[in-house]
Amino acid sequence: MLIRRLSNALLKYRFSKEAAEPQQVQRVKAPFGFTQVNCLVIHPIFYPNKGPELELYLAEEAVGLSKSLNWTLEKGPFWKEEYSQKIRISQGRNPLQVKVENNEDELKEEGWELSSKAHLRNGEYIYLPFLNGTYDDGQMLVDLSSESDDDLGHEWKNKIIRNSIAKSSLVKVKRIHSSTFFTKGKVAMLGEHIYDKKINAVFINHELTPLQTRNLEKVWTQYAKGEIATFRRSENPDDSDMATDAETDIEYEDAYVKVFDRFTMILQIFAKRxxxxxxxxxxxxxxxxxxxxxxxxxxxxxxxxxxxxxxxxxxxxxxxxxxxxxxxxxxxxxxxxxxxxxxxxxxxxxxxxxxxxxxxxxxxxxxxxxxxQKKLIHTVPRIALIGYTNAGKSQLLNCILQKEVVESKDLLFQTLSTTSKQIRLASGQKAIMLDTIGFITDLPHDLVESFKCTLEEVADADIVLHIRDISHPCSEQQKQVVLEVLQQLGFNEEFYSKKMIEVWNKIDLMRTPIDFKQIQQETYPIVPISALFNTNVKQLLQIMEDKSNLIMNKRPYKLRYNIDEHQQRLKWLFDNGNISGIKNEIHITPVKKGNPTEIEYEVILDEITYNRYIATFTPELRIKKNKGMPPPNW
Ligand SMILES: Nc1nc2c(ncn2[C@@H]2O[C@H](COP(=O)(O)OP(=O)(O)OP(=O)(O)O)[C@@H](O)[C@H]2O)c(=O)[nH]1
Ligand SMILES: [Mg+2]
CATH class of the missing domain: 1.10.238 (Recoverin; domain 1)
Incomplete structure (x- = not known):
């Protein structure tokens, strides 16, 4: 069953690309005469830099941004053969095996390849959905001589590929050239790479001036069209297989290279998604x-x-x-x-x-x-999920709801607008949970505005859960980014200490044990969880409930009534959503034989709900309280 679901998911993934394209939009002829975007990512490193590890992660993030547009990624200019080797070996060690019971012809029609030495077991075949290679006794044999890493862009989940593309995209920049960003030599070197790899979009992970963008687009377009003959090409005009490509599948006159900087890239993602x-x-x-x-x-x-x-x-x-x-x-x-x-x-x-x-x-x-205004008086706690992009906010919401209501994907900026869902806290009390847009380093200033309004709801929340991917090597830096953006948005320290719960997500991926000392030091609760494996989520729900009870001034009330009204009253309490805990159910024995048994309950309620409860079930009590005076609007 699981295998079948997995294979279906893979099938879906494979064919979702065509389905995802909106049909109604008028298409303009794209660069190189085809609609596919072949993107080169460049992460410039300046002196002094942020340290090799952090720079590499920022480069990976840049690769992630291009990937979240479903673009094909191209190897960077500093690609090394050893990266290709590593990728092939890693693919060989972890072949993507899918056993399916579907009809063989049906699968073939859908584009699945049956490996030539498919392993046969109980009448099941093993299909290789993405990789070239063969199976022998269940072992994947990979042809190391073949160029199997052509389709790097789609193998986003493979960390080695992601990391290799990032490494090959690091470009040292000693000083920024005012009109072309890079120096002449770098522009030429990258132009050559653009021509070789048929690149039509270059994402430079930095802010560029409109002049720099325009100049780079101009000169790289000339390179792409082959109008600028480089030293290497003019030296060996015959032995390049590019010449044949030029005649066959590329219309060079149409070649156009588009340059994206950090601002346009993020804007593009936002606009598209x-x-x-x-x-x-x-x-x-x-x-x-x-x-x-x-x-x-x-x-x-x-x-x-x-x-x-x-x-x-x-x-x-x-x-x-x-x-x-x-x-x-x-x-x-x-x-x-x-x-x-x-x-x-x-x-x-x-x-x-x-x-x-x-x-x-x-x-x-x-x-x-x-x-x-309406929301100001509310009795159902509102809980906002915030955090760096890809930290697992949507995953946590799905985990709490025990179904997939919001998409959670390994893509940056998966969630772009606030979604609110009703959840139940530990005792069954209702709460509203808001999933919000993720944060990112160096968010272009203009886009902070867009953030402001999406995050307006956060300001009204009773509790804010800051979801952190604690397994990420730059987790601390990501936290600082979140805090800085919150500060820009006008949330102060008090907000943080009063409403915040920090959630350390993805503990299943942690290599080092959790530092519990740090947890105890902070003024706000810190809860380590794994949203993917539902670890500690129950405890998190309890902590959220305790905190919201405190914030919303809820206190225990003892309710006593006849047992035959039990169902009705309990239903009311649950339906009205504000009950947080029923404790100490006590059956009171009848004083005289034949009397109905009374029941006593301890419930935690806010004052408004308690008053409504009294008004619904024992209105006479309310009249007593008013001492028989008519209500003010009599
Ligand atoms: N191993 C592991 N992976 C997780 C966990 N939680 C989330 N993920 C994965 O992390 C990726 C991102 O999760 P999302 O829930 O989409 O992240 P998000 O914070 O909503 O991201 P944006 O919507 O882009 O801001 C997905 O591939 C999840 O499956 C976890 O506890 N453990
Ligand atoms: Mg999300």
Whole structure:
């Protein structure tokens, strides 16, 4: 059963790429004449740097950002043969084995390959979904001479590949060149690599000025088209197999290299992945503002702006359609203002759109304000999950709910808008849990705004769970990033010490034991868990409950009533969601024979719920309390 599910999941993964592409968006011819983005990641290292280990992890994170757009990753300029060797060996040692009971022909139709020496056991075949190689007595035999690491980009889960791509992408930068970021020699070296590997997107993990971006795009596009003949190529014009490629599968005239910096990359992820609500509008706003600066500063505005939205590079829904729709508008006869130049039309369109989005955001802000007023008086605790991207927030929510309600994936920025779900704490008390967008190092300033509104809900939460991937080597740095962003958003120390519970997630991956001394030192609770294996999650629910009871002023009440009303009252208490613990059930023996048995319960309630409970079941008690006076609105 498990195997079958696994194989189905793998099948799904394999074919999900085609299915995931939105159909309705008009496609523009993409660079190199195909829609696939072949991305080169470059992580520049400056002097003094942050230390080799941290720099490498930042590079891995950069690789992760490209991966979260489902781009194909290309080896960096400093790729070494030993990396390829390691990858092949690692694949050989850990072959991806899937045993399936499905119909063989069906599987073949779906593109699965039956290995030539498939191991036969109880009529089951072993299929090799991604790897080249054969099985012999259950052992994977890998042909070490073959180039099996071509498709690196899709093997994101393999840590060795991830790490190798990151290592090959580290580029030392002694000083930043004002117009091209890199020095002439580096630009040429990378240009050569771009030509060799047919790269059409370069992500430089740093902020670039619009001028630097434009110049790099220009010069690397020339390299990609083969217009700049490099030393090596002009020396050996015949022995390069690139020449055949040029004639066959690549239209070099169409070659276009797009350069992304950290800002545009994160913006691109946000634009592509966030689909709803204010978060999407905020992102659209950042996007439009950015598009406008491009437009103003660039002389050849239309070309450079449209290049941002090229085909798959920018499936940014309305943003995409609105901005590139100048020609469509003309076609529809909606062109106005004679004498308006292309750039003026673009600018006006962007301005109009900015005004519209701003209005929508304001309106929603007002709505939220009203809702907030309502939320101020609430009896169900609100718990927000925050933390660095990929820390396991969504996984924890799924684990508590015991089903997959939010997607949890090994991708950066998987969750982009706040989701709230109802959960039950340790005693059965209801609570609302909010899953939020992940944090990241050097979040571009403009995007902090988008964050602000998505995280507004955090400010209203009674408890904030800071989920940390404690197994991550840069866990401490990630924590600092979270704290800094919180500070930028206006959350102070008091907020931290009053509402915070720190959750050390992924303890199953820890190589060193947990430092319990550190746990005891802090002023807020620290709870080590594994959301994947459901370790210690129950205890976490208890700690959340204790803290929320304290914050929400809940206290124990003794309720005594006839046993025949038991079901009705208990149901009410559960339905109203605010009961936190029923203790000490005592059956009181009848005083006289024939009397109904009474029952006494200890429940922990907030005052509002207690008053409602009294009003529902014993209204006479309330009248007594008011001493027979009519209510104020009589
Ligand atoms: N080994 C291990 N993996 C975990 C654990 N918790 C989460 N993961 C994995 O970590 C990856 C990221 O988990 P998510 O829940 O998507 O992380 P997130 O914090 O919601 O990430 P964003 O939505 O991108 O901010 C997934 O592949 C999870 O399966 C854990 O306790 N142990
Ligand atoms: Mg998530």
């Amino acid at each position: 966030s689909t709803q609500g204010v978060a999407r509008q905020q992102i659209e706003l950042s996007f439009l503002k950015f598009a406008k600066t491009k437009l103003v500063r660039s002389g050849s505005a239309f070309a450079s702006l449209s290049s941002i939205f090229l085909g798959d590079l920018m499936m940014a829904k309305e943003v995409y359609l609105e901005v590139v729709s100048a020609k469509q508008r003309r076609a529809l006869g909606k062109m106005s203002g004679s004498g308006e130049s292309e750039i003026q039309i673009q600018r006006r369109q962007i301005d109009e759109r900015i005004a519209k989005v701003r209005r929508q955001i304001e309106e929603e802000g007002l709505q939220r304000g009203k809702l907030k």
